[in-house]
Structure formats: C-alpha cells, structure tokens
Amino acid sequence: MRVLHTSDWHLGKTLLQRRSRDEEFDAVLAEITAVADTVQPDLIVHSGDLFDSYRPAHKDVLRAMRCLNNLARTAPTVVLGGNHDSPELFRLLDYLSRLHGEADGSGLRFVHSRGDTEPGAVLDFVSRDKRERIRLAALPYVHPNRYLHLFPGFGTTEGAYAAGLRTLQEGLLARLREGYVPDTDVLLFTAHQYVASAVPGHSERIWEVREPYATDADALPPVAYCALGHIHKPQPVGSGHPPARYAGSPLQMDFGESEETKSVTVVEARPGRRTLIDPHTLHAGRRLAHFEGTLDELRAAADQYSGVYLKATIRSDEPVTRLGDHVADLVPEAILVDVEENCAATRATVLTSADVADTEDPDIPAAFSAYLATTGTPGQRADDVVAAFTELLHTTEATPPPSPGEQLLTRALATPWTKPAADATETAP
Template identity: 50%
Template structure:
C-alpha cells in the first residue's frame, strides 16, 4: 500500500498584529516532521504557499529549508509554488537543493508540460507500486489575458483555461499508466468552488470567476489541494478523494478555534483511498473572548499562552480597559481589549479598533464614506484587488492602455506625401 503525507500553506513569515509567530512555526514544523517520521510515507506533498511573502527573509528561508530537509530525509518531498510564493525563488531553491544535487526535494516553480516536470513518478512500497503525481502550482489569471480588438486586453474564462491546462497534465499522467501498479495523484494550488475559505486568504484570489468547478478536478486517486486555510474535504469531485490540508497554524482571529491538521493518505491501485487527517496541536492558539470582566476572570486559567482578543460587555469606553484585561489574564498575549458596542447604521467597517482590515475592505469602507456603494463600488473594489494581486507577480500582465500604446508605437502613422 502506498502512503502519501499532504501538508500545505505554511505561510512562513506571517505575523499577528506585529507579533512574531517564529516560536509557533518552529513548534508546528517540528510536529509535522515527527508525524512524517512516525508514519513513514512514500511521498510528501506540500501544495503551496510555503512563504507568506514572495520575498521571504533569510530567516524564513532557513526555517523552510531546515524543515524540508528533515522531511526529504524521510521521503521525496514535492513543494508547489502558491500565490504567495516567488517562482524565481523556487527555481533557485530547486537548483541548490533539488534532485540534481542528490536531494529528495522537488520545487515546482511554474506550470510545466508533463514531459518537463509537470508529471513526476516515485517508487512506493519498495518498488512494487508507483505514485504518479501531476503538479499544478498557482496559475495567475494574468496568464490568460488576451488582446481584444475593441477593449484592448481582457480576461478570458479562467475556469475554461485551467480546464485545458489540467487536461494536458492528465494526459501525461495516463501516458504509460499501469493500472495494476500506479496510484494517480493530482496536486494543485487552486480555489475550488464550494470550498469554505477562512478569513486569512488573500481575497483577490477567491473571487467567484477565479474558482475551479469541483467537477473539473481530475479523476485520480487523491487530489492534494492548497490555497484554502481551513482543512476540509471537497465534495463533488471525480477524484476518489480531494482535500485541502489547510494551514498548520491559526493565522488570524477568523480561524480562532479552528482545528489544524496534515493528511495521511493510504492507497492501492484501483481502490478508493483511505484519508486520515492527523491533528496538529503545536503553536499558540488564538482566542476570541466576548463577555464581562467577571466571566473573563472565571476562564483566565485557560488563556495562558494564547493570543487574546477580548470584547468586554457591560463596560463603557475606558482607557484603562486594556490594563484591566491584562491584569485578569496576565499569561495571555493581549492583542486588543475593547468594549462591546451596538451596531450602528452609520458603521461602515464592522471591525473593532484593534483589527487590521485587508486593503480591499479598507478601500470599500473609504468608497462608502465617499458615497459610492452597490455594484459600482464592488466593481471598483474588485479591480483594486486584482491590481494588488499583481504586485507579487514577477512579470505582471500589461495594462490595456500600455498594450494600446505599444501597438501605436509599433505602427506609427506617417503623413502621406
């Protein structure tokens, strides 16, 4: 029986309201390595967003490579580039630490044809079986921009374009396929329609027109998905099983109380797989508390070592409220303490003063303050979010005006004699 370990969305370098999460990352990565050593998989797949930034610091690079080296000592380890990762960095890491250097690390920097790294084959069960893995790192919508004779440059149907790319990978996956020996796996960093997002994903990548229909996921033994931070299965797919491994830590307070995990998958050729989520317990949890100061006092012992966001009821606005909460729960890391407030029709942004809204949400609030609401505001916010998504791109698509200018320069008008 072949065994796969699936992890995803580490987001190394992520902070929480300017608080470092280094201690939490070190603890949870050590736990993942321990699970790998205990479960002894034939292959380890990381389905994207290794880093939180496309320009990670040397500390994040070292933290990633130490953990990945330890995993690769257990089994070949494949890491897909997610929307937060830099394909250029991945190419360098693959050159320095990949199979060409005798290491069992495979960095999938860009989408490649099946015969050029898009499909990988690994021995399993001592060579009795094989895992054939099709890999689809994050594909930015800019890849599908096409010139229009009327409007310059427009988006094509993202789902349809992705369907074509997946078909090429699946064709390569089945080339030379031995149904009595091979276990077929598809790994991708994508947003599948119907998946339940957390609040910590980049909103620009979760717009409905960038979603992949569940039925488009290839019919394989297992689909190892990344991009969504809440661990969950995906229903309605042709694959025997499809799952988001999720992030290993609670990344913001929208994930407070959310159980995190890695996934172990056992598979035999031609049979349904057995999917076994393994809970992760390392890392300091995030706690959202709403109640009175007396109720906070009653549960103070449970808050030691947690990141705490407290909304206190029955209290008026008080400059000393934060001090009172800190004295009641001194072993917690206090992020914010605010009095409960009633909703107001004038409220534009439904967050407390300690929250740090995403830029698109802040921009939406700004537009509302300027009197722009409804569909016009949403269209403007969506355009703004797409531009933000392009900031991490090494080769962003040109703007329509730039394309028109290039065309005009290439065909300069000259005065007739």
C-alpha cells in the same frame, strides 16, 4: 503507497502584523517532521504557499529548507508554488536542492511557473517496496493576470479563468496517463487553486477566493487523490470521487480560525483499491481566541484563555481608564495581543434624514463651533475660525483661473505652427 500531504505554511506570517510566531512555526514543523518519521510515507507533497511573502526573510528561507531537507531524507518531497510564493525564488531553491540531492541522495523538488509558458509538471517516484510507481501531476498557482498568455482566446468573461485551468488539468492528465500501467501505477494530482465548493477560512486573500476565480470540483482529474492548497481550513471537497482534500494551514492564522483544528493528511492508495484518508491533528500551535463582553464576563471566563493569543473587545457604559491593564490582570495566563473598547458613552451614532425635521436646516456653523469647544480651542481663536468657516460655507463657488500651463496651451492652439517654406530661413523667436 502512502502520501503525506501538507500545505500553506505561510512562514514569516505575523499575528496582527506585529507579533512574531517563529517559535510556533519551529514547533509545528518539528511536529510535521515527527509525523513523517512515524508514518514513513513514500511521497511528501506540500501544495503551496510555503512562504507568506514573495520576498521572505532569510531566516524564513532557512527555516523552510531545514525542515524540507529533513522531510526529504524520509521520502521524496515535492513543494508546489502558491500565490504567495515567488517563481524566481522557487527556481533557485530547486536548482540548489538538485545539487544537494546529488550529493546525499535526498529528493526535494520545487515546482512553480510565472504562467507565461505552460505551467505544471509530471513527476515519477517509486514506492519504498519497489512494487508501485507513483505518478504526480503538479499544477502550481496560475495568476488570473497570467493565464491570458496561455489562453488568449478565452477572453476575460466570467468562467474564462476556470476554463483555462480545466484545459491545463486536462493536458496534465493526458501526460499523466502516458505509459500508465493500471496494476502498478498510482496517479496523484496536486494544485494550488480555489475549488468552488470549498469553505474559505478568514486569512486567505479575499480577492483570490471569489467566485470568478473558482474552479468546479467536477473538473478535478479522476486520480487516486487530489492534494489541494490555497484554502486554510482543512476539509474535503467535491463528492469524494476523486478523493480531494485541502490539507489547510498548520497554524491558526487569523482570529476567525479559532475553532479550526489543524492537521496534516496521510493518504493510502493502492492500484485498483479505494483511497484511505487519515488527517493527523497538529497540536503545536497556540489557539487564537476572540472575547467580546464586559470585564465581569471576562473575569468569569478567564480560565478558558490560559496559554492562548487573546483579542478582547470590552463593552462598557462609560470609558474605562487603563483598560488594557485591567484586561491583562483578569487573564494573566493569556497572551494579550489586542484590546478594543466598545463604550456606549463614546459610541458614534449615525444620523439619518429622520433625525432632522423637514422644516429645519441644520446649523452647520453652530455644530462646528460646538466641535471646536470640545477640542479645547480658545474662545477668540474659535470665533475667528468659525467666522472664516462660515464665510467659506456661503461663498459662491467660482471657476478657478487657468493655470500657466493651460494658458500656454490655449495660446498654442490659437496660433498653430506651420512648416516654413523650403527657402525660408528659420529664426529663433
């Protein structure tokens, strides 16, 4: 039995929130489809974060469905919901995929949950040679704010979230083992979660890959393979028993990932045999590179930035006019996406108490006057502004008068309303 594991496509993600990567997505999805055509897997698993946004653009939904339908013609394909994916959209796509599958025989499933009810599913598939049954337990991302609906008794203490996920996994494992036949069944598990021993990349949402939300690798269910999503750096996790791996993102999503090699994972598993894991390197995405140094150093290293997305930080003693043009001329084969200047002459210096003598008080009006001079404020206007500033600086802070609302409330509290007698006639004031 052979499985193709991919994850974290993040369709719609841009570089530095402005440069489209649609061409790269098209190229790498075609590359993943080609890998599937070559290895002919029995099952394809996408372990979450299909999109980068809860509300993806229509073009990104179309891009995803075209690729997934092509994959589903090669083998049954399961897409797990990640923290970036909308449960409602996944429910719609699953409904449409089932209608489409009934027509052409393809198998494409979407599994997600809002977390208000027990999430997860157990799905059965038959291998190409009809000799093995593949049983997949799928646990989509469970938001920390949602798991309280599932486990109200766990509370919000440190480790409660991980304990809740462990309970969910144990429940799925129990369902996975119902009717289990050791000689013919291969058990798999897929989840979108942060395992404590994993090394995050630089493009995940940092607040969702922190220790309070980490699960223990020892809590992963004992199956033939655990297909994990959420972390963008491809890597194995745990001790290897069970075999567990993050497939990672297919593109370098952030300049901090410039040294990462992206891949999809091909898994071979047989009942009673050791699982074999074979990462297939992806080449379609452009490399991201961050250069930091002088213009002369960039000139010497220009050849290594051909065809890459380049973010350049240039060090200099004095400001360089039209710095971006200079950098672009030095690396004409790079795709320049950002230029920053680190200039010694304009670098701000943080003052400490040691910079001011103990017996001296800083002359704040004089410092403010000097600042106005650097902004080009005319002399008379600068003098008027400094005078007003000095007056405010030395004015004793006074309590502001109460607002009209406070005055009304004070009067109301001083003369509380009482219920009129039963035979009294109420009149307007």
